[in-house]
Amino acid sequence: MTASADNNINQFDSKQIQSMKNRILKCLLLALISLPALAQNRHSVSGYVKDNSNGEGLIGVSVYVREAETGVVTNPYGFYSLTLPDGKYTLVFTYIGYQKVTREVVLDGDKTVSIEMSDESSQLAEVTISTKKEDENVRSIEMSVNKVEMKTIRKMPALLGEVDLIRSIQLLPGVTTVGEGASGFNVRGGDVSQNLVLLDEAPVYNSSHLFGFFSVFNPDAVKDVKLIKGGIPSQYGGRISSILDVRMKEGNAKKREINGGIGSIFSRLTYEQPFAKGKGSFIVAGRRSYIDILAKPFLNSDLKDSKFYFYDLTAKVNYQLGDKDTFYASGYFGKDVFGGGDFGFGWGNKTATARWNHIFSNKLFMNLTGYYSNYDYNLGQNQNKPDAKDKFDWKSKIISTSIKPDFTFYITPNNQLTFGGQYIYYDTRPGKATFVSEGDMQDISLEPRYADESALYIGNELKFGDRISLQYGARYSYFRSLGPATEYEYADKGKGVRKDPIFPGTEYKRGDVIKSYGNLEPRAALNIGITSNASIKASYNRTSQYLHLLSNTAASSPLDVWTLSGINIKPEKADQVALGWFQNFKDNTYEASVEVYYKKLYNQIDYVPASDLLLNEYFTGDLLFGKGRAYGAEFYVKKNKGRLTGWVSYTLSRTERLVESINNDDWFPARFDKPHNITAVAIYELNKRLSLSSNFTIQSGTPATFPTNRYSTGGFEIGNNYGGLRNNSRIPAYHRLDLAATLKAKKKLFKVGEGEWVFSVYNVYNRRNPFSVYTRVNEDNPLKTEAVRYSVIGNFIPSVTYNFKF
Numbered sequence: 042m043t044a045s046a047d048n049n050i051n052q053f054d055s056k057q058i059q060s061m062k063n064r065i066l067k068c069l070l071l072a073l074i075s076l077p078a079l080a081q082n083r084h085s086v087s088g089y090v091k092d093n094s095n096g097e098g099l100i101g102v103s104v105y106v107r108e109a110e111t112g113v114v115t116n117p118y119g120f121y122s123l124t125l126p127d128g129k130y131t132l133v134f135t136y137i138g139y140q141k142v143t144r145e146v147v148l149d150g151d152k153t154v155s156i157e158m159s160d161e162s163s164q165l166a167e168v169t170i171s172t173k174k175e176d177e178n179v180r181s182i183e184m185s186v187n188k189v190e191m192k193t194i195r196k197m198p199a200l201l202g203e204v205d206l207i208r209s210i211q212l213l214p215g216v217t218t219v220g221e222g223a224s225g226f227n228v229r230g231g232d233v234s235q236n237l238v239l240l241d242e243a244p245v246y247n248s249s250h251l252f253g254f255f256s257v258f259n260p261d262a263v264k265d266v267k268l269i270k271g272g273i274p275s276q277y278g279g280r281i282s283s284i285l286d287v288r289m290k291e292g293n294a295k296k297r298e299i300n301g302g303i304g305s306i307f308s309r310l311t312y313e314q315p316f317a318k319g320k321g322s323f324i325v326a327g328r329r330s331y332i333d334i335l336a337k338p339f340l341n342s343d344l345k346d347s348k349f350y351f352y353d354l355t356a357k358v359n360y361q362l363g364d365k366d367t368f369y370a371s372g373y374f375g376k377d378v379f380g381g382g383d384f385g386f387g388w389g390n391k392t393a394t395a396r397w398n399h400i401f402s403n404k405l406f407m408n409l410t411g412y413y414s415n416y417d418y419n420l421g422q423n424q425n426k427p428d429a430k431d432k433f434d435w436k437s438k439i440i441s442t443s444i445k446p447d448f449t450f451y452i453t454p455n456n457q458l459t460f461g462g463q464y465i466y467y468d469t470r471p472g473k474a475t476f477v478s479e480g481d482m483q484d485i486s487l488e489p490r491y492a493d494e495s496a497l498y499i500g501n502e503l504k505f506g507d508r509i510s511l512q513y514g515a516r517y518s519y520f521r522s523l524g525p526a527t528e529y530e531y532a533d534k535g536k537g538v539r540k541d542p543i544f545p546g547t548e549y550k551r552g553d554v555i556k557s558y559g560n561l562e563p564r565a566a567l568n569i570g571i572t573s574n575a576s577i578k579a580s581y582n583r584t585s586q587y588l589h590l591l592s593n594t595a596a597s598s599p600l601d602v603w604t605l606s607g608i609n610i611k612p613e614k615a616d617q618v619a620l621g622w623f624q625n626f627k628d629n630t631y632e633a634s635v636e637v638y639y640k641k642l643y644n645q646i647d648y649v650p651a652s653d654l655l656l657n658e659y660f661t662g663d664l665l666f667g668k669g670r671a672y673g674a675e676f677y678v679k680k681n682k683g684r685l686t687g688w689v690s691y692t693l694s695r696t697e698r699l700v701e702s703i704n705n706d707d708w709f710p711a712r713f714d715k716p717h718n719i720t721a722v723a724i725y726e727l728n729k730r731l732s733l734s735s736n737f738t739i740q741s742g743t744p745a746t747f748p749t750n751r752y753s754t755g756g757f758e759i760g761n762n763y764g765g766l767r768n769n770s771r772i773p774a775y776h777r778l779d780l781a782a783t784l785k786a787k788k789k790l791f792k793v794g795e796g797e798w799v800f801s802v803y804n805v806y807n808r809r810n811p812f813s814v815y816t817r818v819n820e821d822n823p824l825k826t827e828a829v830r831y832s833v834i835g836n837f838i839p840s841v842t843y844n845f846k847f
Contacts, residue, residue, distance in 0.1 A: 084148050085403030085451070087122035088155035090115050090134060096294025096315070096322065099136060099158060100265050101188075107131040110507065111454040114181075117265075117288060118367070122403055122451035134158060137629075137681065138192075151403045153364075178632050179623045182502060182512045182568050184578040185271030185636060187213045191263055193686075196724050198736050198779035200254060201305045202801045202840035206266060206287070207248055207256035212720045212736060214636075214675035214690040215270050219713050219743055220775070220812040221833040224249040224597050227713040228270050230640055230671020230696035231282025233597050234590030235613070238285045241357070241371045243392035246416035246439060247599055248285075250351040250377055251330070257375050257390055261300055261311040262326035262355040264290040271619040271638055272566045272580030275498040275514035276447060276459060281584040281615035281642065289371050291359045292322035299794075300846035306332050307351075321360035328353050347381030365400040377599070383426070388418035388599040406449045415440045418599050432477035435656065439603045440468040455504035459514070465494040467588070471602055472656045487658055491523040492605045494587055500564065508570035516562040520587040522607040524549030531609065531662045537702030539649045540662035556608045560585040575624040586613040591660065593648045602654055609661040614643040630682045635674065642669035647700045667700030669711065687723040694718070704767040710744040712768070717741045730785040739776035744768030745814055751826060760816055760826065772814045773830075778805045786843075794847020802839045809835040 090102045098119025105112035106123060108130050115121045123132075125148055132154060134142040139158040146152055187210070194209045207226060211218055217227045225233030225248060238245045240258070248256050269277070269284040277284050293313040301310040307330035315322045329352040353375030361367050376389035393413045400406055417438035423429035447461040472487040500514030528547050531540035549555050566580040589610060592601040606612045621636035645667050648654070652663035673694025680686050696714040703709065717740065724734045747770045748760030762769070781801035789795060804810075811830045819825040 082127045083124055084127065084151050085122055085124045086130075086132070086146055086148060086152045086154055087120070087400070087403040087451075088153050089119045090121065090136075090155070091119055091157050092139075093157040093159045094295065095292075095298070095313075096157075096319070097264060097291055099139075100288070102134055102136045102158070105133045105135065106454070107133055109454070111504075113451070113454055113457070116406065116449060118398055118408070120398075120400070120406055122406070123454050124404060124451065125454070138190075153403075176574070176625060176629060178634065179574055179576045179625055180568070180570070182510045182566050182578075183269075183272065184566065184568075184580050184621050184623075185215075185269065185619050185638070187268045187270070189213070189266050189268075191260060191266065193724070194266075195260060196732055196734050196781075196783060197722060198734055198781035198801045198803065200803045200840075201838060202781075202799050202842035203255060203302075203304050203306065204260040205256050206258040206260065206263060210266070210268055210285070212690075212722055212738060213268065214677050214692045214718075214720075215638075215673070215694070216268070217692075217713060217715045217718055217740065218253075221810055222253045222812070224253040224599070228268075228283035229617070229638060229673070230642070230669065230694070230711065230714075231615075232590070232711075232713065234588075234592075234603075235280050235282035235586060235615075236285060237277065237280035237283070238287070240287050240373055240392055241289050241369075241394040241412075242396070242410050242445070243373075243394045243412035243414045244279075244441060245373075245390055245392065246414070246603065247388060247390060249599075250353070250375070252599075255351075257353060257373065258287055259309060259311070259326045259328055259353065259355050261302075261309055262289050262324060262357070264288045271582065271617050271636075272512075272578075273564060273582045273584060274459070274512070275500040275516045275562070275564045276461060278463070278496055278498070278516050278518055278562065278584065279465075279494070279586060279588070281586045281613055289355065289357050290324050291357060291369065292324035294319055294322040298846070300844070302842055302844040304842040305840040306330050317360065321358065323358040324356065326355045348385065349379050349381075351375065351377040367398040369396040369398075370394070383423050383429075384421075386418070386420040386600070388416070391415040391417075404451045406451070408447045410445045410447070411443065413440075413442050416603075420600060430477065430480050432482075433474075434476075435472055435474040436470070437472050437600075437602070438470045440470075442466050457502045458500070459502075460499040462498065463494075463496045467492045467494070467605060469603060469605060471604065474656055485656055487656060488526060490526060490605050490607075492587070492607075493521050493523065495519045510568045512564075512566040514564050516564065517559070518562060518585055518587075519557065519559045520606060520612065521557045522555040522605060523551075524553035524555060525551045526555060528555060528608050529659065529661075531659075537649055537665065539652070542659045542662060556606070558585075558587070558606060558612050560612065560614065574626070574629075575622070578619075578621045578623060580619045581617070583614065583616050586615075589613065589646060591646070591654045591664075593652050593654060600655070602660075604660075610646075610664070611644045611666070613645065616641045631678065631680055633678045635676050637674045638672065640669075640671040642671070645669045645698055645700070647698065647703060665700050665702065667698055667703070669696070669698045670708075671696045684726045685723065687721070689721045690719070692718040703765075705765060709767040712744060714744055714768075715741045730787075732783045734781045734783070736779040737777070739774060742772040742774050742811070745770055745772050747814075747828075748816060748826075772811045775810045777803075777808055777810065779803050780805055789847075794845060796843060796845040799842040799844065800840075801842075802837055804834060804837045807835075807837050 090099045092099055100117050102115040104121045113121050127149055129147050132144045138161055140161050142156050142158055144154055146154055195204050199205055210216055211226055215229050238248045265288040267286045294315045298313040307328050309328045311326040313324045330350045333350045355373050357371035359369045372393045374391050378387040395411045397409045420435045422433040443465040445463040450458040469490045474485045475482055496516055496518045498516040502512045504510045526549050529542040532543055533540055562583045562585055564582045568576055568578050570576045587606040589604050590601050591604055617640040619636055619638040621634055623634045625632045647665040649663050654660050676691045679688035696711040697708045698711050699708050720738045722736055726732045746768055749763045751760050784798045786796040809832045812833050813831045814828055816826055816828050819827050
């Protein structure tokens with residue numbers, strides 16, 4: 042795309058913005074007008090589908106009308122709606138892992154049919170690894186989507202025996218990480234900041250505890266996990282690579298329930314209870330690590346005050362206000378604390394979400410969401426010593442608040458319309474910092490930055506008979522960088538060289554619009570059924586991102602800086618197309634898929650050599666901009682039923698960047714490029730008490746820049762990269778095997794409830810996987826250069842965890 046074309050897309054005056062909004066509204070009206078007129082003798086049947094054991098709404102249940110040979114699936118709150126002519130019908134509710142439910146209904150007017158489904162997990166022959174509807178992978182419009190059931194995640198081997206959501210999704214096709222202990226994950230050529238991680242619709246800016254070894258999601262409080270890698274629906278926006286949508290449990294609406302676990306590194310406790318005669322329920326879940334307590338007796342006097350722990354608290358409440366209204370409120374609070382002696386740092390997330398579900402009619406469903414998200418981190422020295430002559434204190438945070446109305450209009454079983462909007466306000470504090478030297482204090486704080494983002498979206502899903510379905514839509518996003526702020530222009534000193542600010546800068550007052558960008562983001566997906574158990578799918582999506590994470594290290598860290606688009610930083614954008622074949626075998630026991638994708642990325646951020654990003658008011662002078670491309674093929678085979686379940690996947694991919702002045706202005710592999718990625722997960726139910734599981738993964742080593750020659754000066758040997766090639770080599774491949782066994786305890790805890798022991802071994806054959814490799818001069822022979830491997834984990838790690846429930 043040329044620069045002029047890019048400007049035409051991104052720069053809108055108020056009249057053009059209003060014109061675009063009018064076009065979207067016209068599209069909505071045309072979609073409604075073009076629908077066939079509904080006869081007066083058509084009526085709707087709708088309701089909720091819930092779990093019989095705890096009253097939780099079930100997501101994605103198939104509701105099939107036998108006589109009409111059509112159906113729908115329940116939404117994220119368990120709601121469904123069907124519009125049919127007068128008559129007598131049989132509704133069949135199916136959900137893998139649950140007993141089928143059949144209901145007869147005489148449709149002579151609008152009807153409400155809500156049901157509860159019972160779990161089949163007690164029947165060993167029907168053990169499954171996914172609670173989703175039959176044939177969903179073939180028949181649904183979704184592609185490039187992975188859903189991992191929490192029942193499966195709990196049985197998989199885990200580091201130190203602790204179930205972790207983020208580490209589990211890294212075993213899915215198209216998902217990688219730069220190394221052991223790295224924060225976040227990479228999806229189809231995107232960096233960690235290009236994934237929108239949602240907890241009950243609130244964004245989580247850092248999803249890691251303990252430098253990436255564990256995630257912020259307490260498995261005891263998680264209900265549903267969905268990773269969208271492509272074909273992103275229009276209701277999602279703000280990131281260009283993927284959506285990780287995590288939904289929390291609502292709390293047991295049937296009875297009081299307590300569960301938790303005692304592990305090697307932390308313990309968990311969860312409490313659920315109904316109230317108001319079953320109209321409401323709540324859940325509270327907490328975790329705290331105690332490795333610092335266990336290690337304290339072994340620390341010497343210099344380290345006796347060391348702190349290294351994390352904790353989090355998750356809570357949710359819901360209340361049914363009436364037959365048509367339900368209110369939900371949820372929140373998360375977590376913190377990591379590290380340090381010792383005079384030095385310390387930490388980071389944490391806080392989120393709060395309020396949601397109101399309202400049924401306007403049997404056809405129109407609304408979910409109104411408001412959220413607050415706050416990610417903060419701090420770094421300091423001698424902070425708690427009033428008499429210290431030298432001190433340093435740095436605090437930073439990013440806060441976002443939003444409101445989002447979302448509507449679903451169930452026009453017919455074959456025609457579903459979604460539409461809505463969103464408003465987000467950003468408040469970023471890149472650094473409130475002071476330092477004291479010899480008793481003299483100086484303030485080196487950076488000024489806060491503000492912005493807002495608005496969006497309108499619409500999507501329509503159509504089914505043409507039993508074999509063809511089409512989903513199309515668009516999202517229009519509009520971003521404004523807001524005052525008060527001081528903005529600078531920068532003098533270009535040459536390719537790849539730090540730019541200097543031109544003084545004085547331009548002062549903007551509160552409420553001033555510094556810079557605005559508008560982007561139209563079309564989305565489309567197509568499913569063509571080839572046979573009853575095979576289909577071809579295709580998708581396209583354009584996405585935009587106005588929030589950026591600045592990191593010039595090998596892997597992102599909790600202290601990396603979030604910044605906003607503005608005069609000197611354009612929004613990141615991406616276009617992705619995907620094509621896939623999906624097929625099931627042996628009555629849905631096996632499912633297989635092959636997907637190919639190609640993604641183009643624009644306005645990707647890179648850095649000049651020795652860039653200075655922390656507490657630098659003029660950091661934009663250190664930024665370089667370019668484009669990227671990612672392409673690949675994902676092969677996936679999964680066994681859903683029987684005693685042995687699991688999956689095998691292979692991803693063949695490339696991820697490259699092109700940035701002016703880097704790598705001689707030629708394409709180079711991105712830091713997280715891994716051409717080959719093979720994973721295998723197996724879970725075997727030996728009997729009703731004992732299950733065995735294993736994970737195996739092998740991946741290409743990540744790219745690295747190594748010297749190609751060296752020269753001598755002043756008696757020192759200095760490595761040199763002749764030609765300035767970026768990522769001209771690779772570190773050794775990564776591979777690892779994990780094993781686990783889950784044994785149900787015979788004796789009950791406190792003579793009530795139930796318990797289980799989880800025995801696991803992480804990195805079974807002691808592989809010392811490299812996180813990075815660097816070169817240095819040999820101490821004994823200065824004429825010899827040696828490569829040094831740095832590994833975060835170099836040994837096998839056994840663990841034992843006891844989980845309980847009563």
